Amino acid sequence: MNAEYQVPAGLADAADTASAEDTASAEHAVSAEHAVSAASAGGMASTEAEVGGQDAVGALDAAGAEDGAGAEDGIGAEGLAIPADALAGGQTAVPWPALDDPRTALSAVRAEVAKAVVGQDPVVTGLLIALLCQGHVLLEGVPGVAKTLLLRTLAASLRLESKRIQFTPDLMPGDVTGSLIYDTRTSMFEFREGPVFTNLLLADEINRTPPKTQAALLEAMQERQVSVEGGARPLPDPFLVAATQNPVEYEGTYPLPEAQLDRFLLKLTVAVPGREEEISILARHAAGFDPRDLAAAGVRPVAGAAELAAARAAAGRLRVSPEITGYIVDLCRATRQSPSLLLGVSPRGATALLATSRSWAWLSGRDYVTPDDVKALARPTLRHRVVLRPEAELDGTSADAVLDAVLASVPVPR
Secondary structure: OOEEEEOOHHHHHHHHHHHHHHHHHHHHHOHHHHHHHHHHHHHHHHHHOOOOOHHHHHHHHHHOOOOOOOOOOOOOOOOOOHHHHHHHOOOOOOOOOOOHHHHHHHHHHHHHHHOOOOOOHHHHHHHHHHHHHOOOOEEOOOOOHHHHHHHHHHHHHOOOOEEEOOOOOOOHHHHHHHHEEEEEOOOOOEEOOOOOOOOOEEEEEEHOOOOHHHHHEEEEEEEEOOEOOEEEOOOOOOOEEEEOOOOOOOOOOOOOOOOHHHHOOEEOOOOOOOHHHHHHHHHHOOOOOOOOOOOOOOOOOOOHHHHHHHHHHHHHOOOOOOOHHHHHHHHHHHHHHOEEEEEEEOHHHHHHHHHHHHHHHHOOOOOEEHHHHHHHHHHHHHOOEEEEEHHHHHOOOOHHHHHHHHHOOOOOOO
């Protein structure tokens, strides 16, 4: 077993093996101060043990190799390899980490989510990257793969508020953003906030509502505010929208146009768990697990908005060499020249790839960005920003397959 935590194969074994020593020390901690010290030491060990993104990308490419079209690889499916040391003590109660160690705090968040959600660690990592980049995520997966539970658990582990909107054809913009209500007691109009005023918003089946309502949500996503009667009302910070789409049923839907898809930082595939993971899910339910009672499952807050702000600032200080920025630009320009694409990646997509690569490098324990970081985030960051030509779609070509070809054709800086 190498030193990397890979998903989904060997998910539980890798996490348990990597965290054996830290779990034992956490169980024998006799005070909150000792436990915090142990957690901080684990975070320092994680940083020292990180040797770069090569193994992570190797696991990513190995997962994608099974899939000729590349439609299921990337962070949303067989995804990113997570350093094992980053999940040290993942199955034990980890005290709220110190504010000066935000990386340890976010590592503990992944461990808390794993108490309720099995086999979706790549998606959790993608959501954390989106929070670090102040972006939004488009989740694509069949019904019943714990998209709602995942977001609720993430919010609970971060001590953030979460809400869910079920998008339907008759949903109006005011149902999302809020509206003015006449108060008979004061004889004045009063603004009633809509569900968009939260930290983590699950926009379930966003493509089932008309474009007018979609546009109202996307405006709030981009501007991080709601305009009512000429006045701007800021949304809470942090603010993340996780919008879902069903990839197998398009009847009666309103597909998001390319200009609106480009507003999402990442597009993640929420895969159906493997056999062993599904057995683990059933075993938890047989033992009395209730997805509506996260506290009973042992999920508790291990970080908060302050830790996220500190992590965002730390990730923003990472060094990005001119060779890396040139590599990102060359990748994006290559998509614009691909014969299989009608529309390539825009400059906004290039800046998004820079931001996600930098956040992933920081989560991996480095203070600089490597070409492997760019490769690891290229598919989830760019797959929804390109448009295939009709003849390429008829041939069964996927956006991920085209991006794989682009990654193979652009020289990697040394």
